[in-house]
Amino acid sequence: MSNLEREPAERTVCDGPVATAAAPAAEVLEPREVPLGGPRAMPVRRSLPNRYRRMVGAWCFADAYGPTDLTAREGMRVPPHPHIGLQTVSWLVRGEILHRDSLGNEQYVRPGELNLMTAGRGIAHSEETPQEHTPILHGAQLWVALPDAHRDGPPGFAHHADLPRLPVPGGEVTVLLGRVGDAESPARAYTPIMGAEVALTDAVRMPLDPAYEHAVLALDAPLTVDGATVTSGAMLYLGRDRAGVRIDGPGRALVIGGEPFEEPLVMWWNLVARTHEEIVEARTAWEDDPGSRFGEVHGYNGARLHAPTLPNAELKARPRYRPH
Ligand code: MN
Numbered sequence: 001m002s003n004l005e006r007e008p009a010e011r012t013v014c015d016g017p018v019a020t021a022a023a024p025a026a027e028v029l030e031p032r033e034v035p036l037g038g039p040r041a042m043p044v045r046r047s048l049p050n051r052y053r054r055m056v057g058a059w060c061f062a063d064a065y066g067p068t069d070l071t072a073r074e075g076m077r078v079p080p081h082p083h084i085g086l087q088t089v090s091w092l093v094r095g096e097i098l099h100r101d102s103l104g105n106e107q108y109v110r111p112g113e114l115n116l117m118t119a120g121r122g123i124a125h126s127e128e129t130p131q132e133h134t135p136i137l138h139g140a141q142l143w144v145a146l147p148d149a150h151r152d153g154p155p156g157f158a159h160h161a162d163l164p165r166l167p168v169p170g171g172e173v174t175v176l177l178g179r180v181g182d183a184e185s186p187a188r189a190y191t192p193i194m195g196a197e198v199a200l201t202d203a204v205r206m207p208l209d210p211a212y213e214h215a216v217l218a219l220d221a222p223l224t225v226d227g228a229t230v231t232s233g234a235m236l237y238l239g240r241d242r243a244g245v246r247i248d249g250p251g252r253a254l255v256i257g258g259e260p261f262e263e264p265l266v267m268w269w270n271l272v273a274r275t276h277e278e279i280v281e282a283r284t285a286w287e288d289d290p291g292s293r294f295g296e297v298h299g300y301n302g303a304r305l306h307a308p309t310l311p312n313a314e315l316k317a318r319p320r321y322r323p324h
Pocket residue numbers: 001002003081083088125270
C-alpha cells in the first residue's frame with residue numbers, strides 16, 4: 001500500500017503523549033475516501049491519520065478497502081515506492097495481493113495470513129492484484145511507527161501463515177501482533193503493541209490490556225462497539241484503562257492498541273521520520289538514486305512511483321490529538 005495522493009493534504013506530525021486519553025473514551029474516527037492510484041483505481045477508506053487523532057499506540061496509518069468486485073474494475077496496482085521508519089501490516093478478508101520488495105521477496109497475501117514488512121532505514125515494494133485472481137478483494141493495510149532504537153535498522157520482510165486463533169463466545173480472534181490473553185503472535189514488533197482480527201457471528205467481549213490505548217476498526221457491515229455504531233472503514237477510539245470491549249456482530253473488525261507512542265513523528269507520503277530534513281533526505285534519495293538506499297524491486301510490470309512535491313512550509317511537530 002502506498003499513500004498515492006499527489007499532494008498529501010495533511011502535514012502529518014505526531015508529537016508525544018500530550019493528549020493521549022488517560023481514561024476510557026469512545027470517539028468515532030470517520031475515514032476519508034482516498035483513491036489508490038488513478039481514476040479507475042480502487043478507493044480506500046483512511047481512518048488514520050485522522051483529523052482529530054493521528055495515532056493509536058504506534059499505529060499511525062490505517063486503510064480499509066472493499067469488498068470490491070474486480071470483474072468490473074482494475075484491482076490494486078501500486079508501483080514500486082519507498083518506505084522508511086515503519087512496518088506495514090497487510091491483512092486480507094477476501095482475495096489476494098502480490099507483494100514484491102527490494103530484498104527480493106515475492107509473496108502473496110491471502111486471507112488469514114499476515115504480511116509484515118519492516119522498512120527500517122529504507123525498503124521499496126510494489127503491491128498488485130495478480131493476473132489470476134478471485135473476484136472479490138477486501139482487506140486493510142496499517143502502518144506501525146518504529147521507535148528511535150530501531151528505525152534506522154535493516155529492512156526486513158516476514159510472512160506469517162500460522163497466526164494464533166482463539167475461539168471466543170460469539171466469534172474467533174486471530175492475533176496479528178502482540179498478545180490477546182494467552183495467545184501471542186510470532187510476528188516481530190518493536191513497541192508494546194497489539195493487533196487482532198475479530199470475526200463475529202454474534203457479540204464478542206474482547207479482553208484488552210488497560211495499559212494500552214485501543215481502537216476498533218470495522219472491516220465490513222456496521223458494527224456496534226461499546227454501544228456506538230461504527231461503519232465499515234471507520235474506527236472507534238477507546239482510550240486506555242479498559243479491561244475489555246463489547247463488539248456486536250455479525251461482521252469483522254480489527255482491534256489495534258499499544259502504549260502511547262511518545263516520540264515526535266513527522267509523516268509525509270510513505271515516509272515516517274522525526275524531522276523535515278530526514279524526509280527531504282529520503283525523498284531525494286528515492287528520486288535521484290533509489291538503488292543506493294532503497295534497492296530495486298524486480299518483476300513489476302511498470303515504472304516506479306515518483307514522490308510528490310514537498311510543501312513549501314517546513315514539516316513541524318503537531319499534537320497527536322486535537323479536540324473536536
Ligand atoms: Mn507501501
